Structure formats: C-alpha cells, structure tokens
Amino acid sequence: MERFLFRKIQVWVVLVLLFLGLLGVLAFGVVVRSRTLGYHKFGIAGDIAYALASSPDTLQKMLHPYDRMIAQHYRDPRFPGRRGWEVKTPASAAAVDGYLLLSRYDGDARRHIVELVDLSTLETTHSWMPDSDALFDGFVQGKEYNNLPVDAETFRILHPYLMENGDLIVKGNFSPMARVDACAKKVWVNSDLFHHSTERAADGTFWIPGDRDPAELEHVPPTYYNDSLTQITEDGEVLYSKSLTTILIENGYEYLLTSMNAGYSDDPIHLNDIEPVLEDGPYWKRGDLLISMRHKSAIMLFRPSTNEILWLRSGPWAFQHDVDVLGDGRIAVFNNNMRSRHGGPVVDPSNDVVIYDFATDTVSTPYSDIMLDADIRTVSEGLYTFLPGGQLMVEESDYGRILFFDQDGKIALEYVNGGSSGVPYRLGWVRYVTREYGDAALSNIRKSVCNDG
Numbered sequence: 001m002e003r004f005l006f007r008k009i010q011v012w013v014v015l016v017l018l019f020l021g022l023l024g025v026l027a028f029g030v031v032v033r034s035r036t037l038g039y040h041k042f043g044i045a046g047d048i049a050y051a052l053a054s055s056p057d058t059l060q061k062m063l064h065p066y067d068r069m070i071a072q073h074y075r076d077p078r079f080p081g082r083r084g085w086e087v088k089t090p091a092s093a094a095a096v097d098g099y100l101l102l103s104r105y106d107g108d109a110r111r112h113i114v115e116l117v118d119l120s121t122l123e124t125t126h127s128w129m130p131d132s133d134a135l136f137d138g139f140v141q142g143k144e145y146n147n148l149p150v151d152a153e154t155f156r157i158l159h160p161y162l163m164e165n166g167d168l169i170v171k172g173n174f175s176p177m178a179r180v181d182a183c184a185k186k187v188w189v190n191s192d193l194f195h196h197s198t199e200r201a202a203d204g205t206f207w208i209p210g211d212r213d214p215a216e217l218e219h220v221p222p223t224y225y226n227d228s229l230t231q232i233t234e235d236g237e238v239l240y241s242k243s244l245t246t247i248l249i250e251n252g253y254e255y256l257l258t259s260m261n262a263g264y265s266d267d268p269i270h271l272n273d274i275e276p277v278l279e280d281g282p283y284w285k286r287g288d289l290l291i292s293m294r295h296k297s298a299i300m301l302f303r304p305s306t307n308e309i310l311w312l313r314s315g316p317w318a319f320q321h322d323v324d325v326l327g328d329g330r331i332a333v334f335n336n337n338m339r340s341r342h343g344g345p346v347v348d349p350s351n352d353v354v355i356y357d358f359a360t361d362t363v364s365t366p367y368s369d370i371m372l373d374a375d376i377r378t379v380s381e382g383l384y385t386f387l388p389g390g391q392l393m394v395e396e397s398d399y400g401r402i403l404f405f406d407q408d409g410k411i412a413l414e415y416v417n418g419g420s421s422g423v424p425y426r427l428g429w430v431r432y433v434t435r436e437y438g439d440a441a442l443s444n445i446r447k448s449v450c451n452d453g
Contacts, residue, residue, distance in 0.1 A: 071400030071424040083418030092412035099438035103428030107419030159429035166445035183450035201276035227271035270294035322383040347377035370409040400424035
C-alpha cells in the first residue's frame, strides 16, 4: 500500500487527470445551472447533480434545527412571560362582541389548536385539535420544489374557516386541505397543495392560493413557486385552478416575473391572499377577485370569468398582506412596511392599514399613529378586520399578538400566545366571527358527541 501511495507518477498523467477533473467540474456546473433555470434536458443526471449541489443546505438545516413555532422573527423575541388575554380599557373591551376563531400553536402541547373564543367573556367555548398524522395518512408530497413534512408537531393550521354546522376547513402552509367535524375528525381531504388565506365567496365556494407543478411552465427552475388561484367547494371539489404566472403573462405582465440577466427567481410573486368580491360596485362585479402579490408589493383586481386583469397597482404598500373590500369603491390593505436591508428585513416604522379609494386614486393611512404607538411590526404575515361595532382587530403574526382597538384608537384587548415557559408561540391567522354566526355554529357543535378514546 505504501509503495502504491508514494509511487512516482509522470507529470503528463497528473495534467491529464487535472484536465479531466476540470472538465468534470464544468460539466457538473452546466448540468446544475440548466436544472436551476428550469430545463430538464439532462434527465436523471440533472436530478442527481441538482440534489448533490443542494446537499450543503440540507446538511446545515439538519445540524442547526430551528423551532419555527416560536413567535419571533430573525431571533427577535418579544413579550417574554406574557400569556393569554389582558383587558387594557375595560369600557372599550365590554363593547367588543362576537367570537374569535383563535388558531394558535400550543407550545406546551407541541400541537396546533383552534379555539372558538367568546369575546364578551374571553372564554373558550369549543376547541379543535386535528391529528394531522391521521388526517393526512398516506399523503406523499413527492415534489422536489416544495417537499415539506406534514406531522402533528410542526403542522400549523393557517386561516381555518368555521362552517355553519361546526365543521372546520383546515390546511397548513403548503399542505393538503381538509374538512373536519366538531370532534376534529376527518370529513374529507383534498391532497392538492394549498397555502396562505382561505376566503369564502358569495356563492359559498372558497378561493384559496394553490400550488401547481412548475413543470407546466417554460424556463422556470424546478424550485419555482407556481402559485395558483383555486376555487373549491365546501365538499372539497376543485372548480377552478389556474397559474397566476400564466394569468400575468396572458395579460401582458410578464415583465413583473423576471429580472435583468437573471430570468425567473424561485418566488417572484408570493401570492398570499385572494379576496372574493361579494357585491357589485362601481369598479368591480360580484365574483371578481382582489389578489395580493407580496413580492411585487402589488394588488390586482382580476375577473376569472373573462381572464382579465382589470387593475393592478404596486405600492405604496410594501410586502403587504390581507386585502379587503370596504365598499364605496374603497379597499383596505395590511401594509407590512417591510424593507430588505443589509442586516435583514425590517419594518420601518411600523405596520399599517392603508385605504385606497378607486374614485379619487388616493391613499390614506388613518391608523398609522395607533399602530406605531402599539409597536406593531410583523415582518411577514399579519392581518386585520374591521368589526361591526367599528373596532379594529390586528394580528401581529410573527410575534404571537392580537390587538383590538376601539373607535378612538385605544387598545381595548390584547392577547399574547405565550407558553408556560414564558416563550410566545406563533398564531395561525385568526378570524373574527359575528355573534349570530358563532351562536348558530356553537348550537350545532353542542349537538355533537365526541369520543376521544
């Protein structure tokens, strides 16, 4: 062995080996770059090369696991030791009526839970804790571009919807969607991938961001997020599904998708909300959709029946979420006010709720002062709701906090999703439920007999 290791080798042999090695490295780079740009001409060799090139990132995630259920952003902890509800202004809190569908990660149980909270008493009237392991048993992701686990400890129920009979529509972020009954048992499962918001249309169907296979598009990398507009019935049947990338291209907006000399990035759009228009108005019709595209800081008005983009605007909102129709030709947008800087993403100075008026083409920010005073600054996610009584509810998603403001801008109620260890955990996009709707659902829930055994 020693003679073999230290034997003399002629220089020309070394040079040939170095040359062949260099050719191999160049060939490997060509194959990986081709797969990254979305081409598949190298077949299985391309798949293997791409997997090898991705292995350092995979190893780093294995060696440095991060508890993504803790409510913090870029390891910026807030509200240590805070837990549960706090009445800040008693008279204002007493005026808050209805229910809150509180979707949150329970750090003590290491599971996500959904609770129906009576806002007049702040008591939990019913809770659901679906077993995602059983719910999605047999589900195989099998897609290299979005291979996320679905397991009980890390499954985050995002923006659940309470049905009239007490059932819940549930999903994660890039997971299958399911309907569960009042006992959290499976009614049906749709094994397509869904993410972000769940919104109900006037006809009773739901519009939800979906995820189509990027292979149906040309010149995109295999890791491309092919966001789709998906319409689904309350029985889990898909009625409509179309790639948002395709819609933008067909309407002359392909320039929004690529950058100079770089082609398509993995996530150029980042669809995070589809808001169905419920009634005709001067600038839209029932059935139109307001679309939030976070990575374009853009909102658009789309008509599925004719495949037309009727209106599109970027800014002044920045990396926004949660667009709603207010009526009278106005919409409201949750403005994250996020800026990407050398130290990472920051909110400057705070989140805001921006009002846009189609009639005057003007933007107003009537809530900027109260949100700045409350130091609301979720970098990602975030939502708001205007309550029937005129109050404003805000979810500061990254930090596990919910605030209710009265009509004068005072904080009426505050909730922090803290655990017994003093660490706050993430929320799952809460939803306000009216008193009438919540009472009816709760009446049906109480008719159910749940056997946990």
